Amino acid sequence: xxxxxxxxxxxxxxxxxxxxxxxxxxxxxxxxxxxxxxxxxxxxxxxxxxxxxxxxxxxxxxxxxxxxxxxxxxxxxxxxxxxxxxxxxxxxxxxxxxxxxxxxxxxxxxxxxx
Amino acid sequence: xxxxxxxxxxxxxxxxxxxxxxxxxxxxxxxxxxxxxxxxxxxxxxxxxxxxxxxxxxxxxxxxxxxxxxxxxxxxxxxxxxxxxxxxxxxxxxxxxxxxxxxxxxxxxxxxx
Numbered sequence: 001x002x003x004x005x006x007x008x009x010x011x012x013x014x015x016x017x018x019x020x021x022x023x024x025x026x027x028x029x030x031x032x033x034x035x036x037x038x039x040x041x042x043x044x045x046x047x048x049x050x051x052x053x054x055x056x057x058x059x060x061x062x063x064x065x066x067x068x069x070x071x072x073x074x075x076x077x078x079x080x081x082x083x084x085x086x087x088x089x090x091x092x093x094x095x096x097x098x099x100x101x102x103x104x105x106x107x108x109x110x111x112x113x114x
Numbered sequence: 115x116x117x118x119x120x121x122x123x124x125x126x127x128x129x130x131x132x133x134x135x136x137x138x139x140x141x142x143x144x145x146x147x148x149x150x151x152x153x154x155x156x157x158x159x160x161x162x163x164x165x166x167x168x169x170x171x172x173x174x175x176x177x178x179x180x181x182x183x184x185x186x187x188x189x190x191x192x193x194x195x196x197x198x199x200x201x202x203x204x205x206x207x208x209x210x211x212x213x214x215x216x217x218x219x220x221x222x223x224x225x226x227x
Contacts, residue, residue, distance in 0.1 A: 104160060
């Protein structure tokens with residue numbers, strides 16, 4: 001199979017603090033993972049492409065200093081929202097692809113910044 | 115640049131009726147096409163993956179067709195149930211596996227009991 005696990009499923013943090021979200025491929029190695037953001041009743045917006053062993057590629061308009069991505073191993077990518085503000089509150093989802101299985105998505109993380 | 119469109123944006127049907135969801139894409143040079151389901155507040159669940167060499171895929175009550183030449187895919191859900199209520203998304207990666215997906219805007223389905 002191709003399973004992607006994402007943690008935490010929800011998190012509440014205070015303004016100004018940082019939050020880390022983990023994305024793990026459980027039964028396959030993923031040299032590339034993708035991070036999305038989704039606002040209510042809208043489609044997914046790609047934030048960045050996470051590449052194992054190298055810097056992430058960010059989409060236009062996404063602040064790389066605010067959304068830090070680390071892909072230190074073939075099974076783990078992390079997204080850290082630094083100095084979080086209420087406008088960062090959103091649903092974040094990661095994804096990875098595996099040949100013959102297509103793309104698999106994590107269950108998402110609901111971030112609320114208060 | 116690949117563009118993916120889904121029509122209709124929303125669909126409401128009585129239980130038992132068959133569902134037909136449409137997806138069109140502008141660049142036919144695709145590696146595969148994937149259909150997903152998303153429930154509110156949840157991640158995406160892969161429903162069907164159609165390789166570019168295939169014309170259709172089936173899983174239970176679900177059947178997806180692919181016509182690359184016309185840039186279309188259709189997802190059929192037979193004998194709909196209230197549990198089928200969700201948003202359905204089609205997505206294509208351009209040209210090679212591992213590249214970022216291009217999503218359609220989704221079709222929000224409501225199956226009324």
